[in-house]
Structure formats: structure tokens, C-alpha cells
Amino acid sequence: MTNPAVERYLADYRAVEGRLPGALLPWLKQAREEALARFAAEGFPTTHHEEWKYTSVAAIEKQAFRPALAGTAAPADALPWQLGGASHRLVFVNGRYAPALSQLLPLPAGAVVTSLGKVLERSPQLAEPWLAAGGGSFADLNTAFLSDGAFIQLGDGVAIEAPIHLLYLSTGTGLAMHPRNVIVAGANTQATVVEQYVGLNGGAGFTNAVTRIAAGRDARIEHCKLQQESAQAFHVAAIQSVQSAGSGFTSHSLSLGAALARNDIATRFDGAHCETTFNGLYVAGGRQHVDHHTRIDHASPSGTSREFYRGILDGNAKGVFSGRIVVHKDAQRTDASQANHNLLLSREAEVDTRPQLEIYADDVKCSHGATVGQLDENMLFYLRSRGVEDDLARNLLTYAFAKEVIERIRLDSLRLRVEEMLISRMPSREQLKELI
Amino acid sequence: MLSIRNLQAAVEGKQILRGIDLEVKAGEVHAIMGPNGSGKSTLAQVLAGRENYEILGGEVSYQGKDLLALAPELRAREGIFLAFQYPVEIPGVSNVYLLKAAVNARRKHNGLPELDAMDFLALVKQKMKMVEMNPEFLYRSVNEGFSGGEKKRNEILQMALLEPKLAILDETDSGLDIDAMKIVADGVNALRSPERAMIVITHYQRLLDYIVPDCVHVLSQGRIVKSGGRELALELEARGYGWIEAEAGTTQSGAVK
Ligand SMILES: Nc1ncnc2c1ncn2[C@@H]1O[C@H](COP(=O)(O)OP(=O)(O)O)[C@@H](O)[C@H]1O
Ligand SMILES: [Mg+2]
DSSP: OOOHHHHHHHHHHHHHHHGGTTTOOOOHHHHHHHHHHHHHHHHOOOOTTTGGGTTHHHHHHHSOOOOOOOGGOOHHHHHHHHOOOSSSEEEEETTTTTGOOOOOOOOTTEEEEHHHHHHHOHHHHHHHHGGOOOSHHHHHHHHOOOOOOOOEEOTOOOOOOOOEEEEEEESSSEEEEEOOEEEEETTTOEEEEEEEEEESOOOEEEEEEEEEEEOOOOOOOEEEEEEEETTTTEEEEEEEEEOOOOEEEEEEEOOOSSEEEEEEEEEEOTEEEETTEEEEEEEEEEEEEEEEEEEEESSSSSEEEEEEEEEETTOOOOEEEEEEEOOOOTTTTTTEEEEEEEEOOOOSSSSEEEEEEEEESSEEEEEEEEEOOOOOOOHHHHHHTTOOOHHHHHHHHHHHHHHHTTOOOHHHHHHHHHHHHHHHHHTTTHHHHHOO | OOOEEEEEEEEEEEEEEEEEEEEOOTTTTTEEEEEEESSSHHHHHHHHHHTTTTEEEEEETTTTEGGGOOOHHHHHHHEEEEESSSSSEEEEEEEHHHHHHHEEEEEEEETTTOOOOOHHHHHHHHHHHHHHGGGGGSSSETTTTTTTHHHHHHHHHHHHHOOOSSSEESSSTTTHHHHHHHHHHHHHHHHHOTEEEEEOOOOOOOHHHSSSSSEEEEEEEEEEEEEEEEHHHHHHHHHHHHHHHHHHOOTTTTOOO
């Protein structure tokens, strides 16, 4: 392979491998090199790959990002936002854990909430099963360069009441960050994790995150991801969950920032009676490109999945939604539904939406619906005929469109934050704020 | 107050209004009747400023202003109110947002301070009582899942709050039982005053037992083909529209005799 981008990453790896966390662990070195070899063989995906048909990553490939190392972590001395109420907070600056900005509340016995870097230093065997190579080119790149991230482990029966807030701040330009998060929840556990990505000063960084989640028997895990990187940033992220019998996994993906954002969110039911809800909102304007690929594997019987995704696209923005639901042969009594609705606010905005159902069982309830539309003229006229200004009427209807997804976020302060961020993009924000 | 001269309008390339002339003075109530498809709702929507109707000709002056030059929201703020024949459902926009936005837009336009949340709620609850609407409707999405009668009551509630100078009611009585119709009529009558005017579009003369009009007009094929007093409505009820259309040469076939 003589792809210059690939060569560059190989050279970068050689240059930094000794300084990556866990550099002395043979198993990790092996995983990194295996991942790197796979990445070298595969290269970056192109639009000829079925899964990347509507999203070109040429802009990421072209740019020579520098790997973010411990020394590149510029100090961020203020937090842009905090989750309201009691919460555990792990802050990462340019991909590295920043203890000074972090704050952990007392934890119940049997709970571990820490940084992956620390785990690799002190008890690497805890992390080993979760750092294997595989999962596609970007995940492999992440494994090769993984530097830090959150490590959360819950012993059987452990519930963490306060949400765990993982805040990733990027301050630099031209840095590549490869955070890796691991959430391992035993039987009958409960936790809520908020993963938030914030660009602090408009730098065009590249975040390539991987989050692996294992939900044990009857566990209840809620994962919220809020992506608000700068409009020049590149963001690629995978969230991969595996569920044991009776467990519930909820994923919220709220994608507002970045020039290019790609989210792969997947769960697999490895036992009967699992439940999952995928809730998502993407908002893009200008030349932003936002892509969600979701996948739910009903690999066991009697599982329930619900998927609600909405997109709002303005300017020359482009949205992509691909929702795959695979009902495996033995997954009888599966109940799955998926909805993706898109609102185009300009003539130039575009969206590609593809529901993909693969059903190999016969006793199955499956439904899906996808729409792409503009603001409803009848609704607009109704509001205007009551004296509401055209702009405000449009903003109010746009807000109402998003509200269905936003209302499903259970954490009050996060819900309000997302609502505020949505409204702050609107021309009539002041009037709208007064109204609602 | 309102003066319509030779108004012609089309939708999707099809001419619907073929030269309407109508004078409405302050203090008056005009009823407009006519068969389905004759253009009653088109006239109402054109007056409210619906943009997908193309104005082919004619003039409308409202309180001395060129009405057709005003955006719909400005017409509303200037005191025009249309109670829709088919009020639209707006999921996710709660009724209270709409009412508050509407009331305050109007007040601001008139140089009045906006109402604060408390004063607004007190006012709205008083009006809801009048139209016999449960206050819980405030927090539901606009018209979403409302019955036909509830939607019409919501229109009257908005009218009562906005206190328009010119109210246009498009078949607000259709599909209502007699009690609900009385509520609508009471809402309208409460607003009647020497400074206000109303255009009441209806199919049934029974509404006119409660809202007694000064004039009755018959619309057929996009024209007002007959105007008269209250008794015209009774005659229409008894004899239908056929005789008028025959007289005017505007039967549905469009044949001119
Ligand atoms: N948006 C529209 N698109 C196409 N035709 C329309 C539209 N609105 C009204 N029309 C047509 O205009 C004519 C008059 O309709 P309307 O004004 O609703 O009549 P009325 O209210 O008297 O029953 C009808 O033939 C109707 O089909
Ligand atoms: Mg009509």
C-alpha cells in the first residue's frame, strides 16, 4: 500500500508508540499493531464502500493531523458547561484525562469510574478484553493510537445514581484524538453516561472515538452523546453495545457540531427480552455533513427496539441516516420499529435516509418510516394569520419538530442544554426563548 | 372598514374568484352563503393573506390601507382575524405558546406593553370559561387530537383574546351541535360593537338566528350573485341555491344564459 495518508499514520505510529499509554504491555502492543496492519491494508473507506456511500472522508484523509500526546494537552482552565445536579465528571483535554478539571463523587462498592490511562497503568487486565482490534478502519485507527478515555465498571447489583459526565474538550488545531471508552456493567446494574464533545476555540481537530458497552443481565444503561465540536472539526465515533438477557440500553445521539460528523451506533441482543431505544437528533447548516449509521441486531428472541431519529438541515448541509435492523433466525417475537424524519429548511440542504431491515425470523413485528419534508405551509400560515412573524413561526415549528426527540432525554439539565443550543442557532432565538 | 373591488384570484392556475365587490362598514355583520366550491373559503383566505392564492386583479382596502400589500401577520396585527374552516393541527406547539405569541404581537404592534405570564394566564382563563373550554387545552399542542367542535371553540377563543376589528368566520358553525353553535354565536355577539365588523360564512341559516346579519350575500362561481337582507337567508334555506344561480346564469356547468 502506498497511500500517502496511510503511510503518514504508520510513520506517526512509529514515532509515538513508545509514548502511548500501556506501551510496555505486550498484549496491547499486539492489539495496536494488528489494528494498524488492518488499517494499512484497508485504508480509509471510500464512497465505494456500501457503508460510506453518502459520506466521503477524503477531507480527513487529506489532512496531516498530529497525534495528540500528553504534552499537547493545552490547559483548559474553565469548563464550558456542567451537568446540573450531582454528577461524576471526567474531563479530557485533547484526548488526555485532566484530573484538575474532573470531579468524582463517592462511589458505591463494586464501582470503578476512572480513566483508561490509569487502568492501563495499574490494573491493565481489567481493560484487556475491551481493547481488541477490529470494527472497521476508524476503529482500528483508534485501537492503534488509543490514548485515553473513560473506564467504567459496575459489579453485579451496583447502581450509580448520579450521571457520569465524560467531557472531551479539544483546544488545538490539527490534532488527532482517539478516545476509547469502556463501560462494563454487570447483572442488575444501572448507570447513565453522558459523552460530550466540545471544541473550545474553533480548531479543526479530528476526533475518532470508540465507546464499547456491555450491559449485563437485567442491567439498565443509558448513554447520551452530545457532539458540539467546532464547525471546522472532524468527528467520527462508534458506539458498540452488547446486551445480555433482560437488559435495557438507551442511546441518545445529539449531533450539532463539526464540519463532518459520522456516528456508528450499534447494539446486539445476546439474550432474550432485551430492550433498546435509539433516540437521535442531528442539526446541521452551512456546509456541515452529518451521518448516522445505526444497527440493531436482534440476535435473541423477544427483544424490543425503538428508534426515533430526526434531522434538521439548513444551508448547504447534508444529512445521512442509515438504520439497519437485523432480526436473526432465532429471534422470534421480535418487536422493532424505526422512524426517521427530516426537515429541510433550505433548497440546497439534502438528506439521504435508508431504512434497512433484514428479517430472518418469521414471528416478528417490524415497522419503519422515513420522511423528508419542509415546514408545513398550512401550519406556517395559521401561525402568521395570528400575528406571529414569519421567522418566529418558522423557528417555532422547527423547535416543535425537534422537541419530540429532545423530550425523550431524561436528564433535565442535558435536555435543557440541547434545547438551548438548538434555539441559539435560530434567527428569532430571543423571541422564541420568551415564548417557551 | 373593508372595501373589496373586482377582486379576482386563482389557485394553481385556476381562477376561483371572478370579480368580487363587497363593502363592509364598521358595526356591520355580513353573511356570505353559497354552494360548496363557490369560493367562500378562497375569499376568506385571500383576505387573511394566504400566499398560494394568486391575485389576478382588483383591490381591497381595509381601514384605508391596501390590504393586499400587507403580510398575513401584519393583517392580523392590524385587527383582521380569520376563524378557519379547517384549523390545522400543529404537533409540538402548545396552544399557550400560540396564544401568548398572538396576543403579544398584537399588543406590541399597538404600542402596548406585552402581558406578563400571570396577567396573560388570567386573561386566557377568563376567555376559556366563556367558550367553555377546559384550561388543560392550553397545554396541549395546537388543535392536535381536538374534536371538530373543540377546534372551532379554539378558534373562537383566539378571536375572543385578539378582539379583532374585522372577524371572518369560515363555516365556524359547520358540524357543531346546537349548544356548541350557541357558544360560537355568543363569542361573536360579545365582540359586536360599532367599531367592529364581521363576515360570517355559513351554510346554514340557523346560525343567523343567533348572529343576526345586516346583509346576506350569495356567492356562486366566484361572484356575488345576489345580496339582500336577513330574509334572503331564509329564502335560501327554503329554496336552495338553484334559483339564484339560474337567475344569475352561474349554474355549476358555467353555462351563461
Ligand atoms: N389549494 C387549492 N388547490 C386547488 N384548488 C383549490 C384550492 N383551494 C380551493 N380550490 C378550489 O377552489 C374552488 C373554491 O373552493 P373554496 O373556496 O374552498 O369553496 P367554498 O369554501 O365555497 O366551498 C373549489 O373548486 C376548490 O376545489
Ligand atoms: Mg369553504
